[in-house]
């Protein structure tokens with residue numbers, strides 16, 4: 001009797017294992033890419049228009065020693081950012097996928113061909129002089145003149161950058177009530193809200209070291225990923241009538 005009880009336990013154990021493995025295998029047989037939440041529930045409405053700086057044929061736009069080229073740095077990180085944003089489901093459009101400069105008005109034409117809601121994000125390195133090392137340092141955000149939705153988008157990026165990397169020197173202008181600088185750069189003039197990041201000075205030796213630090217640039221991409229989620233919420237939330 002005792003022996004029989006032992007076998008009974010083994011048989012029950014085997015049955016449980018086989019049920020568990022069927023359930024387990026069934027789980028893997030279902031679409032491996034399926035989300036834990038219903039796929040139709042999670043999608044993005046905002047199109048992100050990424051604007052890489054200049055083109056390889058634009059004169060200047062480099063460190064005084066020529067080791068750093070703004071167009072190449074900007075394209076590399078704009079493409080990395082685009083991959084992040086595509087991976088989390090955003091639609092991404094590039095205004096200058098080519099190496100050479102398509103022209104500022106052509107960039108704006110490409111931006112305006114995108115239907116909203118969309119945001120333009122332009123990534124540059126600043127410069128204080130023309131080919132000599134200078135002392136100006138820091139990153140800054142730029143929007144068009146006047147109070148627009150772009151100001152709040154820039155403010156979201158500012159708050160997140162400051163929260164995660166407060167030691168990074170920041171240049172700001174609070175005379176108009178927010179932290180961004182304002183200038184009607186052509187690439188900020190499309191129909192969409194637009195923010196330009198002047199990321200550090202390529203003609204300052206300390207800033208250039210930071211520009212060329214891949215871990216720091218990658219950290220900033222993650223900050224931008226989160227910022228775009230918040231910007232999407234700001235730009236697409238329908239106000240109660």
Ligand SMILES: [Zn+2]
Pocket residue numbers: 053054061070124125126
């Ligand atoms: Zn530039």
